[in-house]
Amino acid sequence: MKEETSNHPFKNHNPTIATVLSIIFAGFGQLYNRRFLKGFIFILLEVAFLLTVLDSINYGLWGLRTLGTMPGTDHSIRLLVFGVLSLIAVVFLLVLYVFNVIDARRQAKKLKDGWQPKGFKKTIIDFYDSAFPYLMTFPGLFFMIFVVIFPLLFSVLLAFTNYNLYNSPPRNLVDWVGFANFKELVTVPIWQDTFISVMAWTVVWTVIATTLQIGVGLILALIVNDTRIRFKKLIRTIFILPWAVPAFVTILIFSAMFNDDFGAINRDIIIPLIGGDGIPWLSEPIYARTAVILVQTWLGFPFIFALFTGVLQSISKDWYEAADVDGGTRFQKFRHITFPHVMFATAPLLIMQYAQNFNNFNIIYLFNEGGPPVRNQNAGGTDILISWVYKLTFDTNNYAMAAVISLIMGLIISGFAFYQFRQTKSFKEEGEI
Structure with a gap:
């Protein structure tokens, strides 16, 4: 048996030669391994790349x-878009080329060790079985590249340019400025004051508005769930x-x-009392912020109420009966039975409420367009980061600074989401499945 094994036809096969050939030109290593179909496929792909997209990728890079180098002719933003697409194409082709090299070397080692290649039909069946998950996920990956990765890369790169109203193509070229925009955000007084103010208000808005809607929803759910309350269905519907x-x-x-002048709250409630x-609800920042928090509480508590109501009805009554036997008070039963059960069942959804309100553009813009104006700032009194980015983009055309703030927002939310994800039980037990 040892003599047969040592006399196989590929005993002198050299993996190094297969590796070098696959580096010189994709597919040559596979031909050296006598994997002709795979080799011709790789050769065809590289030839097609060299003949069709090499010039386009070079132009994009x-x-x-x-x-751009010629104002009025070169459009910097189009070049940036084309460059990002070229960068994605280069990464994809590099991954394919590295796979070609690894595949050639791996098969050369197997051939040298006595591995016998399978027939064409068996090879196709094995390829289908092993590649099926990747074939099914490839459309989603392709879609994600152009819907998520491409816009993300474009926004990140835009933050390092001077693209604004005064540097708009095609009349003017956009230039790379490095970290100048980030430096301006923390050193130039108007940007620094605005950023600190908007960031602080965004955090306050997120915490207070979300906590208040959760608190109102929980209190109402506890009241309606009380056994002494009648007409529960009607109350829940309302x-x-x-x-x-x-x-x-x-x-x-x-x-x-x-509205300060003709609004029903001032005209029919505040002034008669x-x-x-x-009260200047829409013209003073402190009152405008109070108003948007109250409106968000009204908009948000019904979902929390419905969520908590379902959870409260799932708690076993035996636990409360056992607590009654032990002489537990209402507060003790809430603290040790109701609240832990509710939080355990709804914590992920409640975290999502905080993340949603952090970027809650609708209420801020529709209520007062982020106003009222604030002296020495280029954001309104109720503007949060996302509405400020909107104004910088569409009102003042300061695209580069809007990209900087969007990048900072993305880092904050990503860090918070990653931390929360790491704390979840599903992530900790993923490796045990």
């Missing part, structure tokens, strides 16, 4: 590096109604109700 109305309709109605001209 040139545009990515220079962003509390769900604000959720049934489209949010943008509710926000516009509340914006009219909070305290007199004067009413």
Whole structure:
């Protein structure tokens, strides 16, 4: 048996030669291994690349590096877009080329060790079985590249340019400026003051508005779930109604109700009670912020109420009966039975509520367009980061600074989401499945 094994036809096969040949030209290593079909496929792919897209990729990488050299002729943003696409294509081709080299070397080693190649039909069947998951996920990966990765790369690169109203192609070229935009954000007074103010308000808005809607939803769910309450179905239906109305309709109605001059809240409630001209809900930042928090509480509590109601009904009554036998008070039963059970069942969804409100553009823009104006700042009194980015993009055309702030927002949210994901039980037990 040892003599047969040592006399196989590939005993002098050299994996190094297969590796070098596959590096020189994709597919040559496979031909050396006598895997002719695979070798011809790799050769065809490289020839097609050299004849069709090599010039386009070179032009795209040139545009990515220079962003154009002739004002009025070269369009810097189009060059940036084409450059990002070329960069993605280069990465894809490099991955394919590395796979070609690894495949040639691996098969050369197997042939030298006495491995017998399978027939064509068997090879196709084995390839289908091993590659089936990748074939099924490839359309999703391809879609993700152009929907997620491409816009993300474009936005990140845009943050390192001077693309704004005064450097807009094709009349002017856009230039790479490195970290100049980030430096301006923390050193130039108007940018520094605005960024600190908007960031602080975004955090306050997220924490207070979300916590308040969760608290209201929990309290109402506890009250309705009490055994002494009658007409539960009717009460639950009433509390769900604000959720049934489209949010943008509710926000516009509340914006009219909070109007300083003719709003129903001032005209019919505040002025009859305290007199004067009413409260400047839309013209003073502190009152405008209070108003948007109240509106968000109204919009958000129905979902929390419905969520908590379902969880409360799933808690076994035996636990409360056991607590009654032990002499537990209502507060003790809430603290040791109700609250832990509710938090355990709903914590991921509650975390999502905080993340959603951090980027809750709709209510901020529809209620008061981020106003009122604030002196020495280029953002309104109720603007959060996402609405400030919108204004920088569409109102002042400061695309580069909008990209900088978007990048900072992405890092904050990604870090928070990653931390929360690491704490979940599913992530910790993933390796045990």
